[in-house]
Amino acid sequence: MASGATGGSQLSAFCAVASFLWLGHSIESHQLIEQPRVSSILVLLTAGAFSYAASHFWQWLPGSNGRFDDEGGSLRPAPASLPKRPRRYFLPVLIAAIIFRLELFHRVTAGLQCSSPGVEAFLPLVILFYELLPGRRARVGSTKEPEEENDPGRTTWDDVADWVAESKQSLTISTFFISLGAYLASSQDMRSTYICTSFDNSTLVRSLQWLGLFLDGVIVILLWRVLAWARTNKSRLISLSVVFLASAVGSGFLYTSLRMFLPSVPLSHHFKGIDALYVFDVVTDGFAVAVLFVSASLLTTEKTPLSLVGIFTFISGLVVGWGKLKLTGGAENTMHGVAYLAIVLICLGTSIFVYANNIQRVVLIHRTILVALMFISLIAATIVAFSNNRNDYLFEHPIETMIFKARTNYDRYLTHAAASKFLPVAVNEYKARYGGRDPPPGFDEWYKYAVDHKSPIIDDFDQVVHDIRPFWGISPSKIREDIRRVAKEPGIALLKVANGTASHSLSRDSEHAMVMDELVKMANKFAQHLPDMDLPINLDDRPRVLTPWEDVRRFTEKAKKKGFGKFLTKREEEEEPTSQPLDLLQPSSSISVRKFQEMTALTCPPGTATRAGIHWDVRDFCLSCVRPHSKGTGIFLSDFAVSQSICHQSDLFHLHSFFFTSPAVPPLRDLVPVFSRSKTSSYSDILIPIPTLDEVLNKANTQPDTSDFDLKTPALYWRGAQAPQVTDELLHGGHQERLVHLVSDNSSSSETLMLIPQNEVRSRAAYERVPTSLLNFLLPFDIGFSSVSSSSSEDSPNEFTTRGSTLPPSPNPLQNQYLLSLDPSPGSSSSSGSIPFTTALKSTAVPLSSTLFVSWYTTRLQPYLHFIPLDIRFHSLHATLAYFTGLKGKASAADRLGNTKGAMINGREVRLKSRTEEAKWIAEQGAKWAGSALRREDEEVYLFRVLVEWGRVVREDRDEAKYVAGAKEAKEVKG
Known part of the structure; x- marks a missing residue:
């Protein structure tokens, strides 16, 4: 019993x-x-x-x-x-x-x-x-017997x-040991940049x-x-x-x-x-x-509450402590010895605790065996801690390594993107890239246009193929029907190509008429080579087509059959989903932020972090969200393309203004054709180069900056405008708000991760946590809002208004050596003093970019060669800028009276040399490449390629329509 x-x-x-x-x-x-x-x-x-x-x-x-x-039994002692x-x-x-x-x-x-x-x-x-x-x-x-008390042995x-x-x-x-150990194990996480305001x-x-x-x-x-x-x-x-x-x-x-x-x-x-x-x-x-x-x-009748609570605390603390200990020696865990001390305290405390509480077994393990396991865990923790600490030092900076790799990758990209020197070679390259499918009719005219306009990119138009591919799974008649319905949506204009001439559907008094005029002017340079078609152009700043992942995958799988183009049978056409008519969505209708986030999450594959739910822990840094695009480089961004995908970054719903600003017009859930200027990875819009109104108005004044890099101010410059409607989420997690708060933070508790040299004899560095206020003093930041919104609630007062942290735009921002480009807050004013990324790229300054949006030219740029990428969390901002500007010769906060020997960091003098030559080289490479691959002619070549590809998709005989080699013009070929 x-x-x-x-x-x-x-x-x-x-x-x-x-x-x-x-x-x-x-x-x-x-x-x-x-x-x-x-x-x-x-x-x-x-x-x-x-x-x-x-x-x-x-x-x-x-x-x-x-x-x-039992219910009628006698009392048990x-x-x-x-x-x-x-x-x-x-x-x-x-x-x-x-x-x-x-x-x-x-x-x-x-x-x-x-x-x-x-x-x-x-x-x-x-x-x-x-x-x-x-x-x-x-x-x-x-439980000793009385005679055991007097045992002489x-x-x-x-x-x-x-x-x-x-x-x-x-x-x-x-x-006390168990509690303190569990506390040390769980309290050393890096903090996120989500703002704890003074309110x-x-x-x-x-x-x-x-x-x-x-x-x-x-x-x-x-x-x-x-x-x-x-x-x-x-x-x-x-x-x-x-x-x-x-x-x-x-x-x-x-x-x-x-x-x-x-x-x-x-x-x-x-x-x-x-x-x-x-x-x-x-x-x-x-x-x-x-x-x-x-x-x-x-x-409850066999254990005390302390026994149960102590066991739970011991188990959870040991699991967390070991998780931290395995990260010791890298950027993920810089608190050397804390995780080890936590495991030591938990192991010692548990060994005593089971006897002090007379716990014979913990779950299924006898306490004698448990104590032995604690001893083994202690020995293992000692070995892991010391072995990881030996690998703590870096002898080559991750940015230096990535710059070297970027040069190699760029050479490979150019070879791969512009291998075709003759039209037959380009046709064969097209077939090789896209599963044996022939180029579309008009491909020869496009090729001639690209060569005549000296396009450095001939073969690499994977973004175009990626955007258009799912529509091969929809019948042409359905696509044309969707275009007619989409045209009735607010913010949508039609670019019409008929009889070799392009035009648009907007009236002359429309605010977007000038933008469409410019787009029509571009299209008319090659419209005579295009079939008749209508293109819905999105004139809003936000992309529009937010189709669930399952639908996009279903259409893409159809498209993969028979080289993208499978002639749909009558049964398959009937199986195509019918949706609510798009013109039933009135311009005044809108959706909540929560609903918008849920719709965005559904664009990710099942099993991904974002599809599972929003990351709720805004206090702590989400390490799992960063690892996929920072693998092997500590805190520095190593894969810019992966960093723009939200599906592994569920915390971004709290860290970017785009995701907690309700769209004025609900996104379209069906896969319908909409051509947009930019989009995030969640959207299914088709990218084309659409000029902004500012670009059209300032076209005559956009002269490239040719001033010498060495004569520029060695500062990182950014200006922005807050969104007109300030919400609680925006003030705490807005990407622009977090940036301004981070570089002006003077609190004593805030710390930032830095890669700090350990001596002057050898090139050895290690990650350390440094007071953020000290770094803000040491590094040359010129960052602030040019205007902030006065609209806020009593529960969410605008901290940036109350502390007066606005800065006027620089009269000549291009005279700074480093220019930061961010995604604008939805609805914010364009006259904020911010510098468009392409403008920064064409200048002789170093562009730093932190963005989730992709444009038609994104895949043409090589990170760490043409620009410096930054994670949207900004945890690597200080370390990245310090790599180029250095810390040597900077006075520390404690030595403001003139000591410029070095920066006093964590109790010692640190000399971090500047790498101005590397920065200058990146600025030159970016400007040179932008001057050859991001010209107006390159926009036209890209638009021409999109329209040639799209022209085949909307044809009823698209599976047979192809470019015929040797013909003077593109013709459709039957059979």
């Missing part, structure tokens, strides 16, 4: 630990966190239902059966760890504490960027404080073992965290005292279900009541909807919560 009870309790412990780990691992990837209030209520209701259902099978459940063997009998008011107080704790959780989550990490690790100390209060019953101590080790098992000091020390009241947020920690202790203790005195397992589980259900109802009532008395907060809660995935997450999380608490409740 005892053996069965022991096995049952171990099974309960295993279920409790397993459900705890599963919840901790999976909760961030669930969409429940996006709707925390509604989700928490539903999870509590589900957990209550599961707990009540479990009460009907109480005979089958493992563990102790309450205070009675209470173990020494059984608490005092609970008071009548304990149950309502417990429910009230849970409701209040959930409200505190939501408040802290709303200000998560200002919170402190790792506070939860101190819960065992809160429980310990209760355990040591005067009047508490004696803890389970040693006892040794010093026996006395030490008795002290560990019985003294309050050993219990206190072990609990967020970080002191209040952190106070609420500690109050929440105290409430956690109250809830654990009250729950233990209530459940431990239940008569049977059945009554225990019914009590647990009552707690869950009453807490859910109370939380819902409190939430509704607060919204009724807070008119500034909408009463209605945007709800994604009860889809299958959401229901699945609610059910699985509710089940896991029920398993966790049911399993813990079955152990």
